Amino acid sequence: MISRIRTLTTVAAVAAIAALGAMVANSGAAPSAQIQTNRIAPEFTGIDHWLNSQPLTMQQLRGKVVLVDFWTYTCVNCVNTLPHVEKLYEKYKDQGLVVVGVHTPEYAFERETNKVSAAIAQYGLRYPVAQDNHYATWNAYSNQYWPAVYLIDKTGHVVYSHFGEGDYDETEAAVRQQLARAG
Numbered sequence: 173m174i175s176r177i178r179t180l181t182t183v184a185a186v187a188a189i190a191a192l193g194a195m196v197a198n199s200g201a202a203p204s205a206q207i208q209t210n211r212i213a214p215e216f217t218g219i220d221h222w223l224n225s226q227p228l229t230m231q232q233l234r235g236k237v238v239l240v241d242f243w244t245y246t247c248v249n250c251v252n253t254l255p256h257v258e259k260l261y262e263k264y265k266d267q268g269l270v271v272v273g274v275h276t277p278e279y280a281f282e283r284e285t286n287k288v289s290a291a292i293a294q295y296g297l298r299y300p301v302a303q304d305n306h307y308a309t310w311n312a313y314s315n316q317y318w319p320a321v322y323l324i325d326k327t328g329h330v331v332y333s334h335f336g337e338g339d340y341d342e343t344e345a346a347v348r349q350q351l352a353r354a355g
Contacts, residue, residue: 210331213238213324216272218308221285223292225300228272230328237264237350238324239271242315244278245291249337250319254295256340257321260347261299267351268326271299276310278318325350 215230222228230238241257243250261271277283283305292301304310313322323332323346332346 210329213240213322213328213330214309214312216274216302216309217312218304218306219302220283220305221288221303223285223289223301223303224298228270228300228302230324233270233324234328235326236268236270237326237347239269239347240313240322240324241271241273242276242310242313242318242320243273244276244282244318245288246282247278247318251295252337253319253321254297256343258295258297258299260344264347264351265299269347269351273297273299273301274304274309275301276304276307276315276318323347323350326353 213230216228219227239257239260241253243254245251257271257273260269265271275282275288281287283303285303288301288303302309313320317335319337320335321333321343322330323343325331331350332343334343
């Protein structure tokens with residue numbers, strides 16, 4: 173009788189773990205569905221340093237399309253997206269696109285400005301980078317991912333977001349669509 177109870181308990185535990193695993197897998201399938209679009213983009217807040225630029229505000233960027241890219245230099249996925257972000261910047265900057273990289277460190281050593289500057293040089297980034305060591309802008313966006321991009325329209329509303337690598341053509345199409353819209 174005791175061995176039968178143990179067997180039933182084990183089967184029940186395995187089934188519960190499998191069900192929990194399925195729920196976790198499905199809950200992470202589309203994180204972009206969790207992010208509100210069509211809300212006013214938060215200001216850049218609590219920025220420790222601006223690199224490649226004077227300080228910027230969302231208010232002064234009204235009338236432009238803005239791509240905000242959250243990244244950190246030791247994140248492999250972030251590093252893989254940087255050439256695509258730089259390409260968007262170079263291709264569309266003269267048409268009104270502003271790219272702002274928001275470097276938000278995952279580890280304490282990533283807070284050193286000289287290391288962030290070295291990474292910017294290493295990856296050939298020419299767009300403005302805000303160093304967000306205390307997660308103030310990260311939290312203002314309710315961001316949870318590295319890398320993450322948020323596209324802001326000319327009126328200052330978040331109209332598109334993407335998390336992780338990939339969907340580069342979709343992101344570029346969203347940028348083109350916003351640039352084509354009247355301000």
